[in-house]
Amino acid sequence: MRHDPHEVFNxxxxxxxxxxxxxxxxxxxxxxxxxxxxxAAALSAFGRRWGAVDAFDLARLANECKPRLKAYSAKGVRxxxxxxxxxxxxFMQESIGAGLAAMTWNMAGARAEAPxxxxxxxxxxxxxxxxxxxxxxxxxxxxxxAALAAEPALLAQIMPKISSRQYDPSFRxxxxxxxxxxxxxxxxxxxxxxxxxxxxxxxxxxxxxVINGHKWFMSAPMCDAFLxxxxxxxxxxxFFMPRFTADGALNGxxxxxxxxxxxxxxxxxxxxxxxxxxxxxxxxxGKGVRTIIEMVQLTRLDCAxxxxxxxxxxxAQALHHARHRSVFxxxxxxQPLMATVLADLAxxxxxxxxxxxxxxxxFDRAGADPQEAARARTLxxxxxxxxxxxxxxxxxxxxxxxxGNGYVEESVLARLYREAPVNAIWEGSGNVVCLDLLRALxxxxxxxxxxxxxxxxxxxDLPGCGEAVKFVAQVLSGPLQEAHARAAVxxxxxLAAAAALQESAPDIAAVFAHARLEGRSGxxxxxxxLAPNEAKELLERALPxx
Ligand SMILES: Cc1cc2nc3c(=O)[nH]c(=O)nc-3n(C[C@H](O)[C@H](O)[C@H](O)COP(=O)(O)OP(=O)(O)OC[C@H]3O[C@@H](n4cnc5c(N)ncnc54)[C@H](O)[C@@H]3O)c2cc1C
Numbered sequence: 207m208r209h210d211p212h213e214v215f216n217x218x219x220x221x222x223x224x225x226x227x228x229x230x231x232x233x234x235x236x237x238x239x240x241x242x243x244x245x246a247a248a249l250s251a252f253g254r255r256w257g258a259v260d261a262f263d264l265a266r267l268a269n270e271c272k273p274r275l276k277a278y279s280a281k282g283v284r285x286x287x288x289x290x291x292x293x294x295x296x297f298m299q300e301s302i303g304a305g306l307a308a309m310t311w312n313m314a315g316a317r318a319e320a321p322x323x324x325x326x327x328x329x330x331x332x333x334x335x336x337x338x339x340x341x342x343x344x345x346x347x348x349x350x351x352a353a354l355a356a357e358p359a360l361l362a363q364i365m366p367k368i369s370s371r372q373y374d375p376s377f378r379x380x381x382x383x384x385x386x387x388x389x390x391x392x393x394x395x396x397x398x399x400x401x402x403x404x405x406x407x408x409x410x411x412x413x414x415x416v417i418n419g420h421k422w423f424m425s426a427p428m429c430d431a432f433l434x435x436x437x438x439x440x441x442x443x444x445f446f447m448p449r450f451t452a453d454g455a456l457n458g459x460x461x462x463x464x465x466x467x468x469x470x471x472x473x474x475x476x477x478x479x480x481x482x483x484x485x486x487x488x489x490x491x492g493k494g495v496r497t498i499i500e501m502v503q504l505t506r507l508d509c510a511x512x513x514x515x516x517x518x519x520x521x522a523q524a525l526h527h528a529r530h531r532s533v534f535x536x537x538x539x540x541q542p543l544m545a546t547v548l549a550d551l552a553x554x555x556x557x558x559x560x561x562x563x564x565x566x567x568x569f570d571r572a573g574a575d576p577q578e579a580a581r582a583r584t585l586x587x588x589x590x591x592x593x594x595x596x597x598x599x600x601x602x603x604x605x606x607x608x609x610g611n612g613y614v615e616e617s618v619l620a621r622l623y624r625e626a627p628v629n630a631i632w633e634g635s636g637n638v639v640c641l642d643l644l645r646a647l648x649x650x651x652x653x654x655x656x657x658x659x660x661x662x663x664x665x666x667d668l669p670g671c672g673e674a675v676k677f678v679a680q681v682l683s684g685p686l687q688e689a690h691a692r693a694a695v696x697x698x699x700x701l702a703a704a705a706a707l708q709e710s711a712p713d714i715a716a717v718f719a720h721a722r723l724e725g726r727s728g729x730x731x732x733x734x735x736l737a738p739n740e741a742k743e744l745l746e747r748a749l750p751x752x
Contacts, residue, residue, distance in 0.1 A: 217611075218530035221523050221618075222262045226332040227253030230518065231747045232556040232711065237328060239560075239710035240567040242321040249328055252304065256332050262618070265337040268293040268472035269621055275464045275476070286461045287377060288428050288474045295375055297333075297340040297472075302373040302385060304329055307347040313369055315351050315361045320570035327511050327566040331559065334515025335522075338625050339472030341512060343387045343426035349504035350388040350433055353444060356489035356497050360446060364388075379450040380430035389429035390501065391421035391447075391478065398423070399638050401435055401442065401495060406480060408436040408443060413452075414486040415445060420479045423632075427461055427476040433488060433498060434480075440491025444498050447485035458483035469624030502633060503583075506590040507565065509629040513597040514558040516622050516629075520604035521555045523618055524548060525749045527608045538607075539745065547607065547732030549741035550721075552748040554600060554731070556711065557703040557718050558593045564706035565589050577660065580653035584646050585702055587639035591692075592699030594630035601626045603731045640691035643698075647682055654682070658698070664705040668715060670723030674701050697723075717744070 227233060227249045237246060255261070271291035279285050301307070306329060310322045326348075333341060347368065354361045364386070372385035380386040397403035406419025417436050424432065431448040451457050458481040465475040489497035525548055528538035538544045565585050572579035605612035605619040612619045630636060647654045658678060665671035674697045681687060681694035700722050707715035717740055721727045727734040736744075 216532055218527040220259075220262075221526040222257075222259040224257040224522070225250070225254045226257040226335060229253075229257075229522070229749055231750060232559055232714075233328070233331070233518075236560050236563045236710045237324075240321065240324045240563045241570070242324045242328060245321070245325050245328065249332075252329055253332055256300075256336050261336050264293040264296055265472075266621075267291055268297060268337055268339065270471075272471050273464065273474035275461055275474075277461055284456070284460070286427075286456065286459060288461070288464070288476070290375075290428070290474070291472075294340055294472050295373070297337050298343070298375070299373040301333055301340065301344050302387075303371055305371055306330060306333070306341075307344045307387070308368050308371055310348060311351050311365070311368065313365055315355060315358075315365045317573055321567070323566045323570040324563060327507075327563055330508065330511045331515045331518070331562075334512040335519035337472065338512055338516065339470050341508070342470070342473045343389060343429050345505055345508040346390050346426065346429070346501075347387045349501040349508070350390065352500040352504055353433055353488060353497050354446070355500065356444075357446070357487075360486065360488070375428075377428070377449070379452075379454055380448055383430065386430040387426065387428075389424060389426045389432045390498070390505075391424040391432045391434040392498065393421060393423040395420070395422045399635070404435050404437060404442060406434070406436040408438040408445060408485070410438075411484075414484055417445060417447065417458075417480045417483045417485050420477070422477055423465065423475055424478045425473060425475040427459070427474055427478065432459075433501065434485065435494045435498060436480075436485075438487075438491045442494040443491045444488040444494040445485035446488050447480075447483055451484045468627065469621070470628050471621075471624075503586055505633045506586050506639070507562075507569065509633050510558075510562045510565070510589045510593040513594045513626065513629045514555070514562045516597050516626055517551075517555045517558055517593075517600045520601045520619060520622050521548075521551050522749055524551065524604040524607035524612075525745060527611070529751070542738070543732065544607070545738075545741045545745065546734070546736055547603065548748075549736055549744040550727070550731040550734050551600060551604060552744040553714070553718055553721060553734075554596060555748065556714055556744075557707060557722075558596060560706040560710045560714075561589055561699065561703040562593055564702070564709065576653075577656065580650070581657050581660070583650075584643065584654050584657040585698075587634065587642040587646075588695050588699045588702065590634065591630075591636060591639045591695050592703075595636060597629065598623070598626040600731070636692070640695045641688070643695055644682075644687060644691055655679075658682075658701075661698075661701045661705050664708055665701055665715075665719065668704050668708070668719035668723070670719055670725065671701060671704055674723050714744075714747075 276287045367386040374383040374385045408415040460479045462477040568578040568582040601623045662675040704719045721734045
């Protein structure tokens with residue numbers, strides 16, 4: 207006989223088996239606004255697949271059963287291998303199979319036609335709601351192609367492995383595999399941002415270079431090859447370093463430890479020493495930063511997509527719970543104060559999505575339109591800064607909407623909370639991306655000012671936008687440019703978000719500008735001025751009840 211000590215009631219049912227696309231009106235409107243309406247049917251199938259109960263469960267497993275370093279075999283032979291739980295391999299298979307590492311490139315390694323960037327971002331946004339750690343190697347693989355363009359012969363060998371959309375987890379030379387992944391090693395102990403302080407050295411040998419030194423953070427060490435920076439005679443240089451040498455021997459990448467991280471648990475991040483590791487040069491000696499920066503721009507874009515996805519899942523969990531939890535004889539969602547908190551979160555989430563997808567559209571159009579190219583260059587650090595910085599506080603507030611249930615490890619919110627800060631820290635942390643905007647300004651001030659003028663035109667009738675445009679222009683041309691860069695970047699991000707919402711959801715743009723640009727929001731979510739019908743509409747739009 208089963209013994210039930212008591213009946214469990216007034217708990218929200220699990221938020222699983224959801225259609226991540228069909229249940230998200232902001233997503234659907236942003237799809238149409240960014241030139242990807244033709245993708246709707248495929249996205250709908252994708253959203254149901256990734257929102258299935260099994261996907262949620264596998265994501266939990268991939269993060270609970272962390273990767274383990276097997277530096278040596280049982281007999282003491284060096285093998286530098288990381289073992290992952292099958293759930294991690296499942297996600298790698300799904301995401302690579304869906305083209306997330308490949309679909310923005312054609313077979314020759316050039317940009318695929320529009321709207322490939324938006325189409326990929328829409329999928330990435332849904333994946334990020336479920337499992338983020340495995341996307342690290344996928345992000346790096348797709349972005350590495352931009353840097354490898356500097357070596358067309360090597361790129362021509364690699365592209366068939368990327369375009370195959372096959373995940374091949376076997377540990378052998380990449381040339382023998384059906385598909386491959388590529389990681390990145392820049393950060394050393396003495397300097398991550400300041401890569402010019404790299405001490406790793408490269409000496410020329412026949413057919414390439416041998417590299418000796420270390421990397422303090424090198425994520426996804428089971429990638430088949432890495433783009434690494436090392437000092438060659440001509441200065442800091444980018445190299446392609448495979449896990450195996452051409453004769454099939456294990457290359458000299460000695461994995462020392464895996465980082466014990468706050469979050470991002472399904473992904474392995476290693477400390478590695480290079481012991482006569484063989485590598486080939488990518489780009490000219492001394493042009494390492496210039497070569498790898500092509501890759502970094504794309505990884506920054508993915509950080510923003512990932513954070514927008516994290517925010518969306520946190521919002522959906524909070525709203526779902528509030529609709530099923532009654533307090534003082536009334537559903538939480540109908541308590542006016544909770545409705546305002548949730549509506550504020552919904553507003554922020556929609557703005558993050560609209561802003562990010564609009565930026566992806568600029569990448570799609572950059573080849574044919576110099577203004578869009580300038581927009582992509584100017585706004586990538588800005589969007590990365592704002593969306594990635596929004597996510598941790600956002601997830602915390604969503605967590606609080608679930609009360610104590612949000613704080614326990616079994617809750618998806620706990621995992622999202624630990625995951626959220628990393629997107630701001632890696633790939634250019636807050637100050638670094640602010641300085642990157644100033645660098646863009648100093649290299650091509652006309653283009654940057656042109657972007658601001660366009661945003662001014664697109665938002666001229668929205669509250670608070672005119673003042674924001676003036677403020678940004680003043681800081682960017684003033685004597686305290688660097689000291690006040692965060693203030694300018696924040697304001698620029700809000701303007702760009704308002705402009706993006708104008709294109710996808712004009713009614714929301716007005717509410718957003720009133721709240722965030724006219725200053726009618728508070729320090730925490732829920733401290734904004736909203737009419738009761740506005741809160742209701744925002745929530746129904748975020749997660750329709752019918
Ligand atoms: C989970 C994880 C995985 C990672 N994976 C990889 C990887 O695969 N490959 C890789 O190469 N790296 C990786 N990194 C490293 C990451 O990119 C670096 O940590 C990051 O670039 C910052 O470098 P740093 O840690 O040396 O900090 P520092 O460069 O010392 O920066 C410290 C702080 O100073 C600020 N700062 C720097 N310069 C300035 C300035 N001029 N003015 C004002 N403020 C400034 C920064 O914004 C930051 O807040 C990973 C990091 C993490 C957390």
